[in-house]
Amino acid sequence: MKDTIILQLEEKITTDILMQPGLILDIHQPLISSGLIDSFSLVDIALFVEDTYGVQIDDTELNADTFDSLIELAELILSRME
């Protein structure tokens, strides 16, 4: 389950946000604190997560303290799916 979510998140981020389809991201790579994802794209991630997994991430949580990497985001989603 976790692996599937990670793959889906990776595809979304590399294709629609980084505009580099096929790019491989390390699951631990910092995405927000590193500047790889800009603040304009954070709302896209929140909307994608909500549409795909039915999980809400509040806008006040859209920062590197809540999740910074693919694995952290996948774990956050799983913890809220239960």
Added chain:
Amino acid sequence: MKTILHILKSHYENRPEEIALYLQQAGHDDMVISVKELLTRAVGAQQMLEEYNINPGEVVMLVFQHGESLIYSYFGTILHGAIPSLMPYLTEKLQPERYRAELKALIEITQPAAILTYAAFEAEVRASLMDGDSVRAVIVAEDLRLGGEPIFDLERRKPEDIFLLQHSSGTTGLQKGIALSHRSVLNQINIYADVLHISKDDVIVSWLPLYHDMGLIAGYLLPLLHGIPLVLMSPFDWVRAPYRLMHAISQYKGTLVWLPNFAYNFCAQKTRGRHMENVDLSSLRAVINCSEPMQHESHELFFNAFNQYGFNKSALATCYAMAENTFAVTQGGIDGLFMVEKVDRVSLQIDRIAKPVIGEEPFVYMVSAGKPIPNTSVKILDNQGNALSDRFIGEIALQSDCMLTEYYHRPDITEKSFIDGWFLTGDYGYLLDGELFITGRKKDMIIVGGKNIYPQDLERLAFDVPGVHPGRVVAFGIFSNQIGTEQVVIVAETDTNDENEKTRIAQEIRMIVAQGSAIVLRKVYIVKKGWIIKTSSGKTARSYNRDKFIKESSFKMD
């Protein structure tokens, strides 16, 4: 003639209990700040400047995030008669070293006598100081007292004295600090309020950063100095939840909003129905598109998304503004609709004449920025400086009584910007029946989301990536209709033929640019040595390289 101090004194004496602003912060209750509270709290900052012997007319740099400290320190600096200059706060993704370099550059050019910041940021600020520099005090917000009765020393400032400094970010932008006098700012605010027919029923709602002219003038000083309520939210909160703007408009019956073009797309595309329950936008009488190229399509997107929540088409408005004219140059859409016309694309781009399209020829929608505000004259000049007639494209030149005093401490740049008393904007456009249309720009600047980006700053960052040929990088913008703003492309030369190595270089350029400028590149194109076109004087010809890139890579911006 008055100064800003006269205006503040009058507000304090005549309407102390009226609301100056509602300060919003996601996750907290809104703060309601009266005129009296704004000015008495500002005294806390003023007293501190007094204690450190900071003189009226000296520059005070403010390094704060959106919030109370920023607002009280700004007005405290004004009360003291010192010159406020805002420096954007360090965001989490910018590398501290880069930020420190910008802070140093700003200190060098503006020569501040004091810097106000948070206690937690004091060490960062001190790290940018050098022996013998101008800074005599670093004051932290936590030390400010709660204030007291303001004393308005009206003799402190004269109308022609500099009131504030305004900067674009980036090393190049910081070099051009725009110095505006009390007279210029008051002339702009008075005339612009007239043009907008501002009355006591108006409420301005803004999420715009205050270090940007649109945020500082339209979304801050105009309401606070003219005396109508402001609802101020953080750009940080808005970008994560654009629906918050709609909620604020609905809750406070907002009437006037300024947005850069991309925000029309962003709000329309990132707001869902569930965010809009019970939201009513019918109070809006103008949503003013300003500070980057205006797109008819963006207006349509916005209208289609929000009409069902009471947004009226007649509230769409346009404006051409620049910090050098304090803010507005033109305004459209207030007294009737602004013009939108279909213009022949080939004629526009090749002949530089905006002809109405005939038949099935390719066309572009041109959106009028409206008529010049009454204190500002506009003319269109050809390359020889002759005025052009209607529909002919040339450089836009301005004359007004709200013009900058100078680029601060840069008499060389100031002098070059004027010809026979007319300010050369560096933007291209044409006039038609007294209305101004903007078609492009002469300067290389890229505008991303309303923010001015100098390509040379991005190129300089990319030079540091190992494997990139020294000095052989070019950055330029390409407009995206999908996003409603420009996206940045970098082309870099390298000697290697190894594909993995090229990928590594491209990735490193992306990272270094993101961390050094907060710009996410749309495309990095790695090429062989000799690809980049330079002019005979050795300068990078960005528009030629842009055309070459589009042709060669078959790159399609959506």
